[in-house]
Amino acid sequence: MTNEESTASEADAQPTGLSRRGLLGLVGAGAAGIALGGGTVAAIGLNAPNGVGVSTVYPFFGEHQAGITTPAQDRLHFAAYDLVAGTTRDDLIELLKDWSFAAARLTAGQDVTENGAVDGSPLAPPDDTGEALGLPASGLTITFGFGPTLFTTDDGVDRFGIAERRPDLLAKPPRFSGDALRPESGGGDLCIQACADDPQVAVHAIRNLSRIAFGRASIRWSQLGFGRTSSTSTSQVTPRNLFGFKDGTANIKSEETSTVAEQVWVASGDGPDWLTGGSYLVTRKIRMIIEAWDRTQLQEQEAVIGRSKGEGAPLSGGKEFTAPDFAATGAAGQDIIGADAHVRLAHPTATGGSQLLRRGYNFVDGNDELGRLDAGLFFISFQRSPEQFIAVQRNLARDALNEYIKHVGSAIFAVPPGAAKTSYVGAGLFA
Amino acid sequence: MRHRLLSGAAGAGALALVLTGCVPNNVAGAAALTVEMTDDTCVVSEATTTAGAVTFSITNKGTDVNEFEILAEDKLRIVGEKENVTPGQTVSYVAHLGPGTYYTACKFQLIGAPIGVAEFTVTGEASAVSADEQALTDQAVTNYISYITSQVAELVPQVQAFTDAYASGDDETARSLFASARVSYERIEPTAEAFGDLDPKIDYREVDAVAEGLDWTGFHRIEKDLWPPTEGALNSDGESAFLDWAPSTAQERTAYADGLVADVQELADLVSAKDFTVSLADISNGSIGLLDEVAVRKISGEEDWWSHTDLYDFYANVQGAEVAFGNVKNIATSKDAEGTALVKDIDSEFTALEALLAKYGSLETGFVDYSTVTEAQRKELSDQVNALAEPLSKLTHTVLGLSE
Numbered sequence: 001m002t003n004e005e006s007t008a009s010e011a012d013a014q015p016t017g018l019s020r021r022g023l024l025g026l027v028g029a030g031a032a033g034i035a036l037g038g039g040t041v042a043a044i045g046l047n048a049p050n051g052v053g054v055s056t057v058y059p060f061f062g063e064h065q066a067g068i069t070t071p072a073q074d075r076l077h078f079a080a081y082d083l084v085a086g087t088t089r090d091d092l093i094e095l096l097k098d099w100s101f102a103a104a105r106l107t108a109g110q111d112v113t114e115n116g117a118v119d120g121s122p123l124a125p126p127d128d129t130g131e132a133l134g135l136p137a138s139g140l141t142i143t144f145g146f147g148p149t150l151f152t153t154d155d156g157v158d159r160f161g162i163a164e165r166r167p168d169l170l171a172k173p174p175r176f177s178g179d180a181l182r183p184e185s186g187g188g189d190l191c192i193q194a195c196a197d198d199p200q201v202a203v204h205a206i207r208n209l210s211r212i213a214f215g216r217a218s219i220r221w222s223q224l225g226f227g228r229t230s231s232t233s234t235s236q237v238t239p240r241n242l243f244g245f246k247d248g249t250a251n252i253k254s255e256e257t258s259t260v261a262e263q264v265w266v267a268s269g270d271g272p273d274w275l276t277g278g279s280y281l282v283t284r285k286i287r288m289i290i291e292a293w294d295r296t297q298l299q300e301q302e303a304v305i306g307r308s309k310g311e312g313a314p315l316s317g318g319k320e321f322t323a324p325d326f327a328a329t330g331a332a333g334q335d336i337i338g339a340d341a342h343v344r345l346a347h348p349t350a351t352g353g354s355q356l357l358r359r360g361y362n363f364v365d366g367n368d369e370l371g372r373l374d375a376g377l378f379f380i381s382f383q384r385s386p387e388q389f390i391a392v393q394r395n396l397a398r399d400a401l402n403e404y405i406k407h408v409g410s411a412i413f414a415v416p417p418g419a420a421k422t423s424y425v426g427a428g429l430f431a
Numbered sequence: 432m433r434h435r436l437l438s439g440a441a442g443a444g445a446l447a448l449v450l451t452g453c454v455p456n457n458v459a460g461a462a463a464l465t466v467e468m469t470d471d472t473c474v475v476s477e478a479t480t481t482a483g484a485v486t487f488s489i490t491n492k493g494t495d496v497n498e499f500e501i502l503a504e505d506k507l508r509i510v511g512e513k514e515n516v517t518p519g520q521t522v523s524y525v526a527h528l529g530p531g532t533y534y535t536a537c538k539f540q541l542i543g544a545p546i547g548v549a550e551f552t553v554t555g556e557a558s559a560v561s562a563d564e565q566a567l568t569d570q571a572v573t574n575y576i577s578y579i580t581s582q583v584a585e586l587v588p589q590v591q592a593f594t595d596a597y598a599s600g601d602d603e604t605a606r607s608l609f610a611s612a613r614v615s616y617e618r619i620e621p622t623a624e625a626f627g628d629l630d631p632k633i634d635y636r637e638v639d640a641v642a643e644g645l646d647w648t649g650f651h652r653i654e655k656d657l658w659p660p661t662e663g664a665l666n667s668d669g670e671s672a673f674l675d676w677a678p679s680t681a682q683e684r685t686a687y688a689d690g691l692v693a694d695v696q697e698l699a700d701l702v703s704a705k706d707f708t709v710s711l712a713d714i715s716n717g718s719i720g721l722l723d724e725v726a727v728r729k730i731s732g733e734e735d736w737w738s739h740t741d742l743y744d745f746y747a748n749v750q751g752a753e754v755a756f757g758n759v760k761n762i763a764t765s766k767d768a769e770g771t772a773l774v775k776d777i778d779s780e781f782t783a784l785e786a787l788l789a790k791y792g793s794l795e796t797g798f799v800d801y802s803t804v805t806e807a808q809r810k811e812l813s814d815q816v817n818a819l820a821e822p823l824s825k826l827t828h829t830v831l832g833l834s835e
Contacts, residue, residue, distance in 0.1 A: 295824035
């Protein structure tokens with residue numbers, strides 16, 4: 001257990017309930033009369049009735065939002081939302097309060113309201129969709145972010161009176177090599193990252209939070225991820241991406257507290273105060289051309305990555321965590337780790353010291369129209385400044401790996417700091 | 432699909448004369464044929480001969496240097512050539528030919544399309560493939576280099592004609608020449624890509640150039656001028672087609688035209704250089720590289736985003752892959768039964784892919800606009816590319832015969 005974990009009882013102090021509109025989303029327009037009982041939460045998360053046993057619970061409230069330095073869970077459901085036309089500033093605040101209330105319960109392993117899936121009126125649809133009944137919290141974290149268009153629409157409209165609070169750095173990233181972006185699978189006013197060790201729990205979270213938002217915000221695009229591709233803790237084994245290589249060996253780990261402070265959290269003075277203690281979240285949906293990759297010679301695959309496929313050691317020798325020796329040369333004087341090897345170009349020594357906390361997931365969205373697996377990496381990174389991501393991605397322009405990948409989706413969000421127990425996520429933006 | 436070709440260009444010159452060097456002269460029974468070349472004709476005394484060492488007595492009756500070529504049945508792969516025959520000169524040249532259909536041709540001034548292409552039939556029994564692996568390797572390398580040189584020699588005047596029309600504002604002519612001017616380049620793309628910054632200048636798509644911070648030049652820059660985007664059109668990266676782009680001025684057109692000609696000429700100079708060579712693995716990897724190029728960029732329609740002439744590139748890539756394969760298949764066959772079976776598989780999948788492509792046209796009559804090819808048809812093409820690419824991807828291992 002890390003110090004970030006605790007029992008679900010901390011959610012007891014959460015004083016708010018869902019707003020009327022949030023409830024309308026749940027029970028349907030016109031249906032009234034469900035008492036929320038002040039939102040008092042029972043700590044059921046650790047005592048799942050199906051006897052699965054102890055499950056990790058990460059508290060929703062805190063200095064930073066959970067789901068960033070939290071040890072990467074195995075499953076992801078990510079959704080980006082656009083606010084519907086006519087939504088007011090008050091509506092937006094109310095939505096964030098409703099989401100915070102629900103997220104606190106869900107991450108504690110509870111139904112979305114006290115009445116939940118089965119304890120409400122038999123004449124009304126249940127508040128909670130029910131598919132997580134009996135499942136433990138499963139390490140669920142729910143992380144919220146604000147996209148550039150929340151502050152100013154593409155047409156320059158300040159819908160919520162927050163345009164001047166937009167961080168200068170919160171802007172659509174520049175064009176990168178390998179971009180084949182589909183506008184419909186990028187961007188978004190708001191985002192929710194739900195991670196859990198059980199896919200049903202992650203999906204349950206997005207499903208219920210989306211339901212609460214009906215009439216105020218709707219999903220613009222979303223992504224399921226089925227296997228983490230990064231370790232964010234030294235306690236975790238390095239997983240493999242769909243190229244079959246270990247991914248995230250050199251990732252920032254939560255135990256490296258000074259690196260985390262320097263590279264992940266927005267510090268006081270970096271930008272607007274409301275974002276201090278927060279971070280920037282970049283997503284890139286990276287389609288892998290796996291059919292071409294799969295018929296590539298092993299030595300070529302390893303040359304592209306710059307690491308061995310089995311151990312994950314740099315080609316310059318050693319074990320997985322041995323530092324790559326980029327100066328190493330072979331018998332004919334050639335670089336052992338090629339000039340265009342991924343590990344060389346992505347390494348902090350090549351990016352002016354920029355590091356990212358990567359938290360990506362493998363995805364397979366069925367197949368494309370050509371009968372090829374629509375598969376790849378849903379890249380997620382957290383960083384103190386988007387410029388860190390831009391520096392790394394620019395450096396990858398001539399990455400040998402580019403022959404096998406296409407970036408089809410891109411989004412950026414400002415992730416506010418964690419909410420206090422008496423407040424809601426993003427409150428500082430509206431203070 | 433990566434193209435780490437030609438990394439070691441050292442030690443090349445030694446290979447140049449191997450083809451003739453390893454073939455015995457004046458084998459009993461072999462016919463002596465005469466070849467008479469002029470600036471615009473190329474006449475071989477007989478259209479048929481018997482398998483074995485065939486001696487050609489070549490006379491240049493023209494006004495400038497000429498070249499005699501023997502092409503495989505695909506009219507692309509070179510199985511033998513005699514370069515630099517000067518006016519008035521008569522030279523003797525021996526080619527070792529197995530039974531089959533070939534084409535003879537000349538290449539006046541060593542540039543442009545082959546002249547006087549004529550069918551040439553070799554009858555009789557195939558002699559056993561030489562067990563001398565080094566000889567087979569040397570022959571494959573020599574012939575592949577000849578092929579590359581020959582393709583680039585065709586490319587140069589085609590690009591000149593295309594860019595002349597473009598620079599002079601004759602867009603209709605330029606549009607009609609665009610796809611065919613690219614064919615020779617697409618046939619040898621992995622070789623061009625091996626020369627670092629040449630391919631980016633010649634063949635980069637806008638999205639790649641912008642992302643890498645390069646000046647966008649070459650074929651595709653010109654393409655966008657010739658097929659300008661309509662209002663609201665998007666580039667292949669989802670950005671507005673008009674972002675950082677405007678139609679070229681007359682002055683810019685001249686610059687892009689001159690630049691492409693110069694870059695293609697530089698490519699021609701590089702592949703004609705004495706120290707230019709390729710390895711066996713370069714050839715077999717180039718074959719699969721071309722096919723993966725098809726699988727990734729052509730099937731999707733990203734390559735010729737504005738002109739929709741992707742099928743020309745597609746076909747040329749497949750031809751290039753087949754020529755590369757053809758150059759090394761004797762080596763694969765010479766290994767063992769498994770190598771023979773692999774060659775047979777690859778051969779039949781190439782045939783199937785070409786038959787499929789023939790439904791959409793040909794280089795001679797033109798291909799249909801790729802935007803008219805339906806998703807279902809693209810899937811059929813993609814499936815066949817995959818069917819071919821799987822066995823083809825095993826070629827390098829077989830040819831190099833490394834133990835696993």
